[in-house]
Amino acid sequence: MKQKPLPDYIQPYLDGKVLLFDKPLRWTSFDMVRKIRNITRVMKVGHAGTLDPLATGLLIVCTGKFTKKINEYMGMEKEYTGTFTLGAVTPTYDLESEPQDHKDFSHLTEATIQKATEQFTGEIMQVPPIHSAIKQEGKPVYLAARKGVDVKLEPRPVTIYSFTIEKIEMPVVYFRVVCSTGTYIRSLAHDFGAALGVGGYMSSLRRTRIGVFSVEDAQSIDSFEQEIRQLAAASSEGETNA
Secondary structure (H helix, E strand, C coil): CCCCCCCHHHHHHHHEEEEEEEECCCCCHHHHHHHHHHHHCCCCEEECCCCCCCEEEEEEEEEEHHHHHHHHHHCCCEEEEEEEEECCECCCCCCCCCCECCCCCCCCCHHHHHHHHHHHCEEEEECCCCCCCCEECCEEHHHHHHCCCCCCCCCEEEEEEEEEEEEEECCEEEEEEEECCCCCHHHHHHHHHHHCCCCEEEEEEEEEEECCEEHHHCECHHHHHHHHHHHHHHHHHHHHHC
16 A cells, blocks of 8 residues: 655655654663654654663654664764662663672772772773673574573673762762763673672663763653644644635
8 A cells, every 4th residue: 555645744854854862761762763653654763872771861863864874873972870779780780670699888988989980991891781682693682681591792892981970879879971882881880880899780871962962952752742743733724724
């Protein structure tokens, strides 16, 4: 069946746009893409860098011809803020799974915690979480990990340009990280806790910047949907008055 022509107000999205969204908690990145496709009826939509469901913040979405720029945007440096919780670990390195292996952290000082950031600054080797979308033999490794299969991932080089501890409310540590593409903040949380000898996991995450794009300039998916509805209503009113 031939697709019904899209209205004129959708044409810019069909031609190509770069959209900045503040992804809400518990939405997957593909949930956002699917919603935008439903709102605009433009099928050529993609995102430039996955955010986990438990993360919020900047998601770049490209439509139409601008989907060709996705790899360019994905290669830009990223900035994140959030919290690590010390004194326990989780299988997923975040709160997708229950904390376990609790350890005493009362001996840790602010100086010790601040000092530990130094070994994670610069170019480091990082092992991605086994509960991730990295593929082995064509399948995401998290599928095997969920079944209890022993998954082995090789360490890979990433660059942490800046890693600062902004506040400490034990066992919660507030951080800001600027890093290269391919960096897993969940792995950083796990490795940071291990370096301190008490374990750690990522308890919240927000992406605040990708290259020159800031979350401060992003819109919510609700405001975007409202904007399209208003364009549709104005278009309908114009046709009625014609």
